[in-house]
Ligand SMILES: CCCCCCCCCCCCC/C=C/[C@@H](O)[C@H](CO)NC(=O)CCCCCCCCCCCCCCC
Ligand SMILES: Nc1ncnc2c1ncn2[C@@H]1O[C@H](COP(=O)(O)OP(=O)(O)OP(=O)(O)O)[C@@H](O)[C@H]1O
C-alpha cells in the first residue's frame with residue numbers, strides 16, 4: 342500500500358499549545374504554531390516506533406486509567422534515553438495526549454494512525470507464547486511480567502499465552518512437542534538458562550520439522566523462523582545485554598512489540614556423534630567451568646554466587662592441559678582485534694547474511710568431523726585446522742561479545758552477533774597476578790588480549806582433546822541417540838549425564854576446595870581435568886567439537902544502537918563513567 346494512503350493533517354492541541362499535526366509517509370509529526378500561525382518546534386516520530394493509539398486521556402502508570410472525552414486521543418511511542426544504565430539505549434514509553442476540536446476528527450486520527458500501524462508494522466507479532474521462570478535471578482519474573490510487560494503487550498494489541506513454569510525444561514519441552522500454530526514468537530521471562538531452553542526448543546523443533554539430524558556437526562541446520570524474545574529477569578542476562586545493550590524489561594518488551602529482528606550465531610557442541618548442547622554465549626573450560634561448578638553449591642546466594650565462586654576459583658589457581666584445534670575464519674573479513682564493535686545494522690553481519698545463505702557451505706552427507714579425528718582435509722569446511730597444545734588457565738569460545746553488566750564490553754569486545762564466526766580465547770598458564778590482570782581488564786577499557794599469555798582467534802569450529810594418557814574414558818554411558826531427527830531420547834540422556842556432571846562438579850569442587858585450602862592458594866596438586874561451562878550449564882563431556890552455525894536463530898532485538906555505546910564519558914552510571922571505551 343502507498344505509504345501516504347493514511348495521510349492526515351489537521352490542527353490539534355497538546356495541553357494549551359496548538360500544533361499542526363501531520364501523519365504522512367512513515368512519520369507522525371507535530372509542529373507548534375503561535376497565534377499568528379507561525380511554525381516553531383517540530384517533533385517527529387516514525388510510525389515504526391509507535392506502540393499504540395487509544396481514545397481518551399490514557400495513563401498507564403501506576404495502572405491503566407482512561408479519562409474519556411470527545412476530542413482526546415493518546416499516542417504511545419518509544420522514547421530513547423541516551424544515559425542508560427548499561428552501554429546501550431534504554432527505551433521507555435513516551436506518551437502524548439492530543440486534543441481535537443471534534444469527536445469526528447478524533448475518530449479519523451485514531452483510525453488513520455491504527456491503520457498506518459498495521460501497514461507499517463507487518464512484522465510485528467500478534468500472538469506470543471510467554472514462559473515465566475518464577476525462580477530465576479531474584480525471583481521477580483512473574484512480578485516483572487505482570488507489572489511492566491503485560492500492560493505494554495495489551496496496549497500494542499498483542500495477545501499473550503502465558504505459561505509460568507513449574508519445572509526446569511518445561512519451556513523447551515513445550516516448544517518441542519506442543520502445537521505452536523498461530524504464534525509469532527516465543528518469549529522467556531528469566532535469565533540465560535531460560536533463554537537456553539527456548540533456544541533448544543526452537544532449534545530442535547525447526548530441525549524436526551525439516552527432517553534434519555542435529556547430531557552431525559557437518560549438517561547444515563535449518564534457520565529458525567520463530568523469533569525469540571527475552572525479558573531479562575535472571576542472574577547474568579548476558580544474551581539480553583549483548584543483543585540489546587541494557588538489561589531492562591521495558592526496553593526488551595518494546596523491541597518485541599515493534600517486531601525487531603536480530604539474527605544470532607549459534608554454536609553446536611558435539612561429543613562423538615552426539616549433539617550435547619547449543620551455545621550462543623560461552624563455551625568455557627578451566628576458570629569459567631570451575632566457577633560454574635563451584636557456584637552450583639551456592640545457588641541460595643542468588644546472583645552473588647558467581648562472584649563468590651569466582652574468588653574461590655581464582656584462589657585455587659588451577660590450570661589444565663589439553664589440545665585445542667580450530668578452523669580459522671576468513672581473516673580478510675574481520676578480526677577479534679580490529680577494535681570494531683558489532684552495532685545495530687552492523688555491516689560485517691549484513692554482508693555475512695549474503696555469504697552464509699548464498700551457497701551451502703556444508704553438506705549433511707559430507708561426513709562427520711569426528712570420523713576424521715585430527716585429519717585436516719576431510720572437513721566439509723574450507724581452510725586448515727590449526728593446533729595449540731599446552732596448559733591453560735581458561736579456554737573460552739564465544740559467538741558474540743558476551744557483554745554483561747559485570748563486563749560491559751564482554752569476553753570478546755569485537756565479536757559479531759551474526760557473522761557466522763566465534764572468538765576462541767586461549768589463556769595460557771600464568772602467575773596469579775597475570776591472570777587477575779586479564780580478568781580485571783574485562784571490567785574496564787583495557788585490552789584483555791594485549792597480554793603475552795593470551796591469544797585470540799576468530800574461528801568457525803573448535804575441537805578440544807585431553808593430553809595423551811588422560812583421554813576421556815568411556816566411563817559415561819553413551820547417550821542413546823534417537824532414530825528420529827530431533828527426537829527426545831538424546832535430550833533426556835544428555836540431560837541425565839548433565840545432572841551427573843553437576844553432581845560430579847559439586848562433589849569435585851568440594852574435594853578440590855578442601856584440598857586447596859589445606860595446601861594454600863598456590864597449590865599445584867589440583868585436578869587435571871576441568872569441566873565445560875556451556876552458557877551456564879555444565880557439560881557431561883570433556884572432549885568436544887564445536888561448530889558455529891551462522892544466523893541460526895532470530896531474536897526480537899536489533900543489536901546495540903549506534904550513538905548509544907559506552908564510548909568515553911557517555912555512560913550514565915557514575916561508578917563506571919567514561920571507563921568503557923574500546924581501545925582505539
Ligand atoms: C578483579 C575483578 C575481576 C572481575 C572479572 C569479571 C569477568 C567477568 C566475565 C564475565 C563473562 C560472562 C560470560 C557469560 C556467561 C554466560 O553465558 C553464563 C550464563 O549466564 N554465565 C556464567 O556461566 C556465569 C559465569 C560468571 C563468571 C563470573 C566470574 C567472576 C569472576 C570474579 C573473579 C574475582 C577474582 C578476585 C580475586 C581476588
Ligand atoms: N519452575 C522452575 N523450577 C526450577 N527450575 C526452573 C523452573 N523454570 C525454569 N527453570 C530452570 O532454572 C534455570 C535458571 O533459570 P534462569 O536462567 O531463568 O535464571 P538464573 O539462573 O538466575 O539466571 P542466569 O541464567 O542469567 O544466570 C534454567 O536453566 C531453567 O531451566
Ligand SMILES: [Ca+2]
Nearest residue numbers: 606740757762
Ligand atoms: Ca559471531
